Amino acid sequence: MSLWVKICGLSTPESVETAVAAGADALGFVLAAGSPRTVDAARAASLVAVAREAGRRAGREVETVAVVRHQGAEEVERIAREAGVDAVQLHGDEPDADADSLRAAGFRVIRALSAGEYAARRAAGWTSADRLLLDAAVPGSGTRIGAEELAEAPAGFWILAGGLSPANVAEAVAALGPGGVDVSSGVESMRGVKDLALIRAFIEAARG
Numbered sequence: 187m188s189l190w191v192k193i194c195g196l197s198t199p200e201s202v203e204t205a206v207a208a209g210a211d212a213l214g215f216v217l218a219a220g221s222p223r224t225v226d227a228a229r230a231a232s233l234v235a236v237a238r239e240a241g242r243r244a245g246r247e248v249e250t251v252a253v254v255r256h257q258g259a260e261e262v263e264r265i266a267r268e269a270g271v272d273a274v275q276l277h278g279d280e281p282d283a284d285a286d287s288l289r290a291a292g293f294r295v296i297r298a299l300s301a302g303e304y305a306a307r308r309a310a311g312w313t314s315a316d317r318l319l320l321d322a323a324v325p326g327s328g329t330r331i332g333a334e335e336l337a338e339a340p341a342g343f344w345i346l347a348g349g350l351s352p353a354n355v356a357e358a359v360a361a362l363g364p365g366g367v368d369v370s371s372g373v374e375s376m377r378g379v380k381d382l383a384l385i386r387a388f389i390e391a392a393r394g
């Protein structure tokens with residue numbers, strides 16, 4: 187099966203068009219405050235419309251994802267509805283009940299955890315109905331997760347994030363065996379500014 191690829195932190199129509207044309211499965215819009223990639227819900231809605239149209243032209247569905255952190259379930263549901271996304275990616279200390287209520291409200295949920303958080307939850311017997319994304323401790327920082335931090339890779343489908351780039355994604359996938367990958371910093375020319383050639387190169391390298 188083809189590797190699932192998500193390009194995160196998109197904020198311009200050009201970067202959305204490029205990611206879809208290059209074959210991305212999912213696009214992330216940062217609705218968490220305080221990031222150079224943050225867009226408001228109205229801006230995200232216009233980018234979601236661009237993604238839908240580009241997906242229609244490409245003859246496939248592209249998943250749109252609101253990336254949030256430390257926002258309550260009600261607030262997340264409100265902004266996700268306004269943005270018109272398919273899924274939410276929870277990056278904070280949200281309780282499982284928030285994920286349950288967002289799923290019940292019709293959104294797919296991605297739970298983003300650092301490798302350390304995942305190891306602690308796994309040891310405590312935690313399981314989740316949602317897709318799991320393993321990331322560096324500081325999301326969107328371009329920091330990699332090392333194989334040593336990931337003593338046991340999750341069973342089943344999971345998504346690797348954190349410091350991936352066109353130069354290292356193939357090696358990271360071979361070493362850790364995720365079903366999907368997620369990138370932000372590694373396809374930017376400077377923090378918060380996506381580079382269209384790097385987006386294309388990342389997707390090609392990930393699938394190559």
Ligand SMILES: O=C(O)c1ccccc1NCC(=O)[C@H](O)[C@H](O)COP(=O)(O)O
Binds near residue numbers: 223325326348349350
């Ligand atoms: O991008 C941010 O600044 C951000 C802020 C708050 C929560 C999540 C954020 N980003 C999530 C992602 O972009 C990715 O899912 C992931 O962290 C990969 O980031 P990177 O290491 O930059 O490739």
